[in-house]
Amino acid sequence: MSLVVQKYGGTSVGDAERIRAVADHVARTRRRGDDVVVVVSAMGKTTDDLLRLANDVSAVQPPRELDMLLTAGERMSMALLVMALADQGIDAVSFTGSQAGIITDTSHTRARILEVKGDRLRTALHEGRVPVVAGFQGVSTEHDVTTLGRGGSDTTAVALAAALGADACEIYTDVSGVFSADPRIVPEARRLPRVSFDEMLDIAASGGRVLALRSVEFARNHHVPLHVRSSFTWEPGTWVVEEDAAMEQAIVTAVTHDTSEAKVTVVGVPDRPGIAARLFRALADRMVNVDTIVQNMSQHGTTDISFTVPRVDLDAALDVTRTLAPDIGAGEVLADTDVAKVSLIGAGMRSHPGVSATMFETLAKAGINIEMISTSSIRISCVVRAERVEEAVRLLHTAFELDTV
Amino acid sequence: MSLVVQKYGGTSVGDAERIRAVADHVARTRRRGDDVVVVVSAMGKTTDDLLRLANDVSAVQPPRELDMLLTAGERMSMALLVMALADQGIDAVSFTGSQAGIITDTSHTRARILEVKGDRLRTALHEGRVPVVAGFQGVSTEHDVTTLGRGGSDTTAVALAAALGADACEIYTDVSGVFSADPRIVPEARRLPRVSFDEMLDIAASGGRVLALRSVEFARNHHVPLHVRSSFTWEPGTWVVEEDAAMEQAIVTAVTHDTSEAKVTVVGVPDRPGIAARLFRALADRMVNVDTIVQNMSQHGTTDISFTVPRVDLDAALDVTRTLAPDIGAGEVLADTDVAKVSLIGAGMRSHPGVSATMFETLAKAGINIEMISTSSIRISCVVRAERVEEAVRLLHTAFELDTV
Numbered sequence: 005m006s007l008v009v010q011k012y013g014g015t016s017v018g019d020a021e022r023i024r025a026v027a028d029h030v031a032r033t034r035r036r037g038d039d040v041v042v043v044v045s046a047m048g049k050t051t052d053d054l055l056r057l058a059n060d061v062s063a064v065q066p067p068r069e070l071d072m073l074l075t076a077g078e079r080m081s082m083a084l085l086v087m088a089l090a091d092q093g094i095d096a097v098s099f100t101g102s103q104a105g106i107i108t109d110t111s112h113t114r115a116r117i118l119e120v121k122g123d124r125l126r127t128a129l130h131e132g133r134v135p136v137v138a139g140f141q142g143v144s145t146e147h148d149v150t151t152l153g154r155g156g157s158d159t160t161a162v163a164l165a166a167a168l169g170a171d172a173c174e175i176y177t178d179v180s181g182v183f184s185a186d187p188r189i190v191p192e193a194r195r196l197p198r199v200s201f202d203e204m205l206d207i208a209a210s211g212g213r214v215l216a217l218r219s220v221e222f223a224r225n226h227h228v229p230l231h232v233r234s235s236f237t238w239e240p241g242t243w244v245v246e247e248d249a250a251m252e253q254a255i256v257t258a259v260t261h262d263t264s265e266a267k268v269t270v271v272g273v274p275d276r277p278g279i280a281a282r283l284f285r286a287l288a289d290r291m292v293n294v295d296t297i298v299q300n301m302s303q304h305g306t307t308d309i310s311f312t313v314p315r316v317d318l319d320a321a322l323d324v325t326r327t328l329a330p331d332i333g334a335g336e337v338l339a340d341t342d343v344a345k346v347s348l349i350g351a352g353m354r355s356h357p358g359v360s361a362t363m364f365e366t367l368a369k370a371g372i373n374i375e376m377i378s379t380s381s382i383r384i385s386c387v388v389r390a391e392r393v394e395e396a397v398r399l400l401h402t403a404f405e406l407d408t409v
Numbered sequence: 410m411s412l413v414v415q416k417y418g419g420t421s422v423g424d425a426e427r428i429r430a431v432a433d434h435v436a437r438t439r440r441r442g443d444d445v446v447v448v449v450s451a452m453g454k455t456t457d458d459l460l461r462l463a464n465d466v467s468a469v470q471p472p473r474e475l476d477m478l479l480t481a482g483e484r485m486s487m488a489l490l491v492m493a494l495a496d497q498g499i500d501a502v503s504f505t506g507s508q509a510g511i512i513t514d515t516s517h518t519r520a521r522i523l524e525v526k527g528d529r530l531r532t533a534l535h536e537g538r539v540p541v542v543a544g545f546q547g548v549s550t551e552h553d554v555t556t557l558g559r560g561g562s563d564t565t566a567v568a569l570a571a572a573l574g575a576d577a578c579e580i581y582t583d584v585s586g587v588f589s590a591d592p593r594i595v596p597e598a599r600r601l602p603r604v605s606f607d608e609m610l611d612i613a614a615s616g617g618r619v620l621a622l623r624s625v626e627f628a629r630n631h632h633v634p635l636h637v638r639s640s641f642t643w644e645p646g647t648w649v650v651e652e653d654a655a656m657e658q659a660i661v662t663a664v665t666h667d668t669s670e671a672k673v674t675v676v677g678v679p680d681r682p683g684i685a686a687r688l689f690r691a692l693a694d695r696m697v698n699v700d701t702i703v704q705n706m707s708q709h710g711t712t713d714i715s716f717t718v719p720r721v722d723l724d725a726a727l728d729v730t731r732t733l734a735p736d737i738g739a740g741e742v743l744a745d746t747d748v749a750k751v752s753l754i755g756a757g758m759r760s761h762p763g764v765s766a767t768m769f770e771t772l773a774k775a776g777i778n779i780e781m782i783s784t785s786s787i788r789i790s791c792v793v794r795a796e797r798v799e800e801a802v803r804l805l806h807t808a809f810e811l812d813t814v
Contacts, residue, residue, distance in 0.1 A: 065495070
């Protein structure tokens with residue numbers, strides 16, 4: 005008998021019929037003899053509806069109240085799922101983040117989990133019941149309701165799996181796993197049966213939307229095997245596990261792309277120590293997530309610094325940068341929202357140094373200009389014009405022999 | 410400076426515009442210099458929508474989960490109201506029933522309040538903030554979320570007013586106060602500026618829908634003056650206060666009616682001590698709320714017992730009664746859903762014994778047959794055919810000179 009945490013996303017519990025289908029699957033798992041802890045997101049578009057309502061009501065939205073509002077969503081889906089389980093003869097019981105003992109810091113709308121107590125979950129499991137836990141939410145050290153921000157329900161599931169010593173954490177979603185590229189762009193994309201945590205981290209960080217970066221980090225740090233699969237087909241999906249020697253090391257595992265970022269360029273930055281530090285400290289203080297950073301060669305004692313940020317953070321980034329520019333003796337600040345990033349990810353790259361050359365050649369042959377480059381030990385990313393990015397993904401997918409035969 | 414608890418019902422916070430109107434009124438109260446604690450219900454039809462969803466999902470609805478589901482409603486409205494208040498520059502903060510320290514027993518869907526701690530509310534008030542509290546909900550001694558059943562938000566408001574020593578509890582609703590009769594039936598009905606707790610209890614118990622019986626009882630027991638008023642006109646409404654010698658004692662204050670009950674008759678009940686006790690104990694055990702009870706004259710050692718119950722409890726009442734009838738040697742059990750009750754309420758009745766005679770004469774003159782009669786010191790109720798009840802209300806309103814001139 006093993007213990008499995010199953011997390012169901014918003015589309016998986018999108019309506020009454022979907023909730024009953026999830027209950028049926030949980031019931032099967034239970035009857036197979038496994039213990040189950042279920043984590044649910046809010047139903048379908050509930051969160052969007054609540055945010056729209058908030059915008060209708062007020063221009064001012066205190067973060068604490070936004071959290072109070074949004075956490076209503078999981079409350080509904082979890083209570084409904086317990087009812088559907090009761091209908092199947094499964095004894096289940098719902099728990100809010102607070103009741104499950106998910107203790108967070110006080111950063112409303114983007115709280116970090118400090119501790120998972122889980123006492124009531126252990127008691128319920130011991131009594132042979134199925135705990136159904138609200139994803140995305142916790143309770144702060146100040147006893148206020150908090151939410152965990154983007155990908156919060158995945159993080160809840162992984163944190164519970166770690167705290168309860170679960171054998172696996174199954175992430176049910178509307179796609180059937182992690183693919184070698186976005187199948188909407190590359191029809192030949194293959195579902196990957198297994199990827200390593202490191203690869204998954206780079207896939208998530210470079211535009212693969214299946215799992216939130218943060219939940220993968222948490223799973224890696226706590227050695228929780230993840231299984232990403234579809235709640236529509238119920239087929240086996242992609243396992244995200246620790247890398248081991250026996251794992252087949254593809255040179256390139258996946259081609260990802262990201263169209264959600266914008267490029268900021270600060271022109272004529274004095275080439276002196278400490279200038280870049282001031283700039284990126286100021287951005288960090290405004291909670292702007294800077295991704296790729298490129299500093300061009302110094303000319304006549306000044307340099308241009310370019311970096312990418314999520315488009316939602318662009319206004320904040322420009323505000324910070326334009327305020328700081330005169331102070332640090334820099335010139336104008338340019339924004340470019342017409343960029344996209346294409347990345348290659350593969351643990352095998354570590355031992356195959358020719359990958360970047362092949363990537364650049366492939367793009368050059370198609371006349372796709374590379375504007376920024378960044379690399380890690382298992383990833384190479386290029387920023388290109390947004391209108392060329394899908395073509396770039398397809399070309400690279402073929403060039404690295406990822407197409408299904 | 411005084412402290413006032415303001416409770417806003419579902420229609421008062423029915424949409425974004427209504428929520429902004431409520432925020433505006435709370436802000437005015439605050440700027441006038443008073444401290445305010447706000448209690449809100451779920452928005453408009455939210456509760457009905459959630460119940461429909463539950464029915465779509467499952468035939469089995471564990472009460473604990475129903476409470477978990479329904480309490481999402483107030484969570485939304487209170488967070489939205491705090492946002493709207495923030496927009497008006499008012500520093501407010503929302504509290505769930507649990508956070509407000511409303512401790513209940515473990516009877517899910519109809520919990521009783523055991524204690525109101527209110528520590529976080531006192532702290533918020535001390536800091537000059539406006540606490541906005543979820544009505545209808547609490548937390549049980551087992552740390553589970555509970556709801557207080559029908560009229561629960563009114564009860565929350567009164568309980569908070571009592572616990573915090575508020576000077577008044579304002580109940581905002583979609584009518585402008587308590588009327589001498591239902592204005593939809595009697596266009597000449599007058600709004601009552603003042604009624605006593607005892608009168609209000611009888612008005613609520615006999616069909617006046619403005620305030621839940623339970624909240625009036627709570628207010629009377631804890632000496633909390635109530636002010637029932639409209640959140641659409643914001644005019645002064647009806648004060649419900651302790652009876653005092655100076656109060657003008659109208660003989661009849663109001664004519665109420667109730668079409669929500671059904672009549673059950675148990676035929677041929679042996680006229681022996683203890684039989685009625687067994688019957689009504691069995692009904693109480695099934696949580697059937699029995700209202701009027703009439704036992705006819707005994708004939709040949711048997712008697713007929715008739716009683717009224719809420720129509721929603723009729724199936725349960727018939728089940729209990731029909732199961733018990735053979736045991737107690739009774740004959741058949743008849744159900745009649747085509748009845749209604751008309752009542753006169755007035756503290757002045759105590760000193761005016763002729764009221765019932767006038768009532769019976771008025772109904773007799775119009776050919777309206779009286780099927781059951783019950784009285785208290787300040788109320789007389791008659792059960793009549795349902796199709797005659799509106800006429801009865803109008804006739805009695807005129808007969809007792811309640812029509813506006």
